[in-house]
Amino acid sequence: xxxxxxxxxxxxxxxxxxxxxxxxxxxxxxxxxxxxxxxxxxxxxxxxxxxxxxxxxxxxxxxxxxxxxxxxxxxxxxxxxxxxxxxxxxxxxxxxxxxxxxxxxxxx
Amino acid sequence: xxxxxxxxxxxxxxxxxxxxxxxxxxxxxxxxxxxxxxxxxxxxxxxxxxxxxxxxxxxxxxxxxxxxxxxxxxxxxxxxxxxxxxxxxxxxxxxxxxxxxxxxxxxxxxxxxxx
Numbered sequence: 001x002x003x004x005x006x007x008x009x010x011x012x013x014x015x016x017x018x019x020x021x022x023x024x025x026x027x028x029x030x031x032x033x034x035x036x037x038x039x040x041x042x043x044x045x046x047x048x049x050x051x052x053x054x055x056x057x058x059x060x061x062x063x064x065x066x067x068x069x070x071x072x073x074x075x076x077x078x079x080x081x082x083x084x085x086x087x088x089x090x091x092x093x094x095x096x097x098x099x100x101x102x103x104x105x106x107x108x
Numbered sequence: 109x110x111x112x113x114x115x116x117x118x119x120x121x122x123x124x125x126x127x128x129x130x131x132x133x134x135x136x137x138x139x140x141x142x143x144x145x146x147x148x149x150x151x152x153x154x155x156x157x158x159x160x161x162x163x164x165x166x167x168x169x170x171x172x173x174x175x176x177x178x179x180x181x182x183x184x185x186x187x188x189x190x191x192x193x194x195x196x197x198x199x200x201x202x203x204x205x206x207x208x209x210x211x212x213x214x215x216x217x218x219x220x221x222x223x
């Protein structure tokens with residue numbers, strides 16, 4: 001089955017700086033890569049996704065890049081704000097196999 | 109936050125007892141899923157169902173059972189065979205985006221504590 005590795009497990013950045021979270025996957029047949037945000041005590045919610053026929057996708061301050069050859073994809077958050085503090089999960093294998101999550105901390 | 113609900117929010121059971129977690133959705137989604145979330149472990153797939161009366165094991169199905177008698181409902185039973193049942197359980201449903209890709213909508217979760 002698919003194996004998804006996510007790094008780092010914890011990321012602390014100053015407010016206003018950028019944050020990057022990376023994931024690698026093992027199954028070259030995977031073609032859908034969503035990112036979910038889970039705020040403390042709340043359910044995960046989809047924030048952005050990318051399909052294998054696209055190399056990059058942006059939505060305001062967040063973007064996702066995909067390198068199919070290297071089998072890795074990344075979440076980029078620019079101009080970070082306090083409300084970006086949460087746990088972020090990547091997923092592959094049709095969106096059913098998740099990474100272990102990254103706890104993003106925005107320092108004021 | 110409506111659309112997919114789980115009950116109860118907190119559940120306590122004694123070791124050796126089976127317990128059933130409820131999951132209901134009114135989104136008219138065909139597919140439903142159960143995940144287990146442990147600290148530092150992410151979300152691990154227990155069971156999923158793509159249509160009524162059909163379901164498949166996920167990565168950690170041992171000690172769990174499910175049923176899918178109605179499109180709206182996908183209850184999960186944690187049996188006494190599950191060796192470490194204390195965890196946060198998330199139910200999800202999904203709409204098909206095209207091909208074999210799905211956007212998942214999660215319920216609020218049930219925190220199960222077994223002592």
